[in-house]
Amino acid sequence: MKTNITLNSIATTIESASSSPLLYVLRDELKLNGAKFGCGLGQCGACTVLLDGKPVFSCLTPLAAVSGRNVRTIEGLGSAAAPGPLQAAFIKHQAAQCGYCIAGMVMRAQALLETRENPTEEQIREYMEPNLCRCGTHMRILAAIREVAASGVLYTRKRA
CATH class of the missing domain: 3.10.20.30 (Beta-grasp domain)
Structure with missing residues (x-):
């Protein structure tokens, strides 16, 4: 088909x-x-x-x-040579250990940051909850998301 x-x-x-x-x-x-x-x-x-x-x-x-x-x-979202903003933040914060979960984490965070301007820590944690990292890099993942959220670079929803 x-x-x-x-x-x-x-x-x-x-x-x-x-x-x-x-x-x-x-x-x-x-x-x-x-x-x-x-x-x-x-x-x-x-x-x-x-x-x-x-x-x-x-x-x-x-x-x-x-x-x-x-x-x-x-x-x-980007490539190794030209990573997108969220990918670059994950690299900067060394958010990946084994790297297995990272693509899913980045994609979920991308959706959040494109639709919610300046999400709170609680909103970020709640939104990211369905995605698991068994290596325990959650704090670095959250730091990367917070950094990009603060910049507002991914927020695409029209402002009133």
Whole structure:
């Protein structure tokens, strides 16, 4: 079955079963390996991507659910040579230890900072709660998010 999506701002046609998890399509067919398979149950967040600007667990999202929609992965935020603001802050704060959760963490934080201006510490912690880091770098992850939140550089919602 053909499915049309906008992937990282590029119109993309995918030929795969509509029941295929988006994560498998991204990794196996499109060779975008940023989103990771963690638990396969939507409980860890390693596979988080943005769907129309909202974080979703790509391991639980069937391809049929993304037809005609905008999907953004970590690869759509920047590169190693030119990281996006949030990626740069994660690097600066050494937020990754093993790195397995980081793409999902960055994607969830990106969604928060694009839609909420100056989130409080409590709002950041609550929003990030679905994503787990087993290495224990949460404090560095939070520091990176706070830094970018304070700059306001990602906030895109129109001001009244």
